[in-house]
Amino acid sequence: MAIERTGHAKNCEKAEKPPCACACGGAEHGWQEGLAIAAAPSDSGLRKLVRAADAAWDAAAKEAADSTARRSKPWQQAVNGQRAAIKSFVADVVRWLRRDRNLYSATEEVGQPFRISRDKDPEDPRRRPTPEEKEQFVETHVIPRLRREFGDRHIDTFQKKARNAHFWCELLAQTARALDAFQNRYDQAKQDVVAALTSLDESRPDGWAALLPEQVVIRQAVELVFEHLPRAATGGIAVEDAFRLVWPARVLAVLMCREPRRHPAVLEYCVRPIVDYGTAEIREQVKDRLRQAFPLYWSEPPGGAPGGPA
Structure with a gap:
């Protein structure tokens, strides 16, 4: 069994922007605090988020x-x-999660396989997990499984590249895109995500080229995520249930990334559909900020996005 990697930094769980510098490689970056x-x-935490976004x-x-410096584009x-626009958007996503408990629960479930270490027993934090509990954690979590299959040294190297290249939020964004595009064709959706992650084009984050030699790890990471998705879907473990998770995957990618300005897939496949989807109730003030900050994506008023949280 691979050694359990512990000690995930709490400041990473609460992070509001990159970079991630811990062993999670970005997989636990930011989202747990958003869910908390x-x-x-x-709602004091939410109000604090909104005030901080407005101040930013x-x-x-x-x-x-x-500034007296000459600017090449509007401020x-x-x-x-x-x-600041993304900060405002994240606050509204957290507000959406507070209103929609089903979406909250599904997002939390989608996030669980991305955790890198087993939580302490809340009843007795001093109690160490049994070997059986450690094994169960490895079986049901993506990065511990990768460590067992490829070894700690290999995955440590991979994770350093992953955090620089936004690998885990890219994986989530591409998963949301594929689940939306390949309704009820699970294997096709999975292979489409593999194809996206093992190719290099201008829409990939900076640093992606350094990940391409790790195609075997990338393929297995996708395999494990798609193995766990049906278990996260409310109502059972049939693969068709996983298609309910398009919106939770989008929300998790947004909370994990926090810098979509440098991440086209998160901006296009996660931020924009959430902005366009009525039930999210993103405030007009926030939409205006996004239109001003990202005019290539919101030069026109939103036209609506298909589907919604199941």
């Missing part, structure tokens, strides 16, 4: 107004303006 805020009894947007505007499209 969505599940909290009080105002600060970006002030920075631009105070909203500069780095800080784009980050």
Whole structure:
């Protein structure tokens, strides 16, 4: 059995922007804190997110107004303006999760296989997991399984490349795209994700070329994600249930990535459909910020996206 990798940094779980510098390679980056805020009894955490996003947007505007440097594009499209727009969007996604408990539960389930270490026993944090519990964790979690199959040294190297290239949120974004495109054709959806992740084009994040020699690991990572998706679907473990997870996969990718300005797949296959989908109820103020920050994606008012959370 591979050695269980523990000690995932709490600041990674709460991170609001890259880079990720811990052993999760970005797989646990940011999303657990987003879910915790969505599940909290009080909405104080959500209100804090909204205030921070508004402050970031105002600060970006002030920075631009105070600058005497010549700008090649409007301030909203500069780095800080784009980050502030995404920050506002993430706050509205968390608000959506607070309203829609089914979406929250499904997103949490989709996220579980991406965890890298077993939580301590809440009843007795000093109790170490039994060998059987460790084995069960490895069986049901993607990165521990990769460690068992390829060895710690190999996966440590892979994870360093993965966090630089946004690998895990790219995998989620491509999975959401494929599940949406190949309704009820699970194997085709899986192979389409493999094809996307093992190719290089201009839409891939920076650093993707360094991952391409790891095609065997990439293929197995996709295989394991698609193995776990039906288990995460509400109502059973039949593969057709996995197609219910398009929206949770989109939400998880957004919470995990936090920098779609450098990640076209997350922006196109996750952020935009959520903005367009009515039930998400993204505020008009936030939509306006996104239109200003990312005009190539929202130059026109949203026209609607197909489907919705099951």
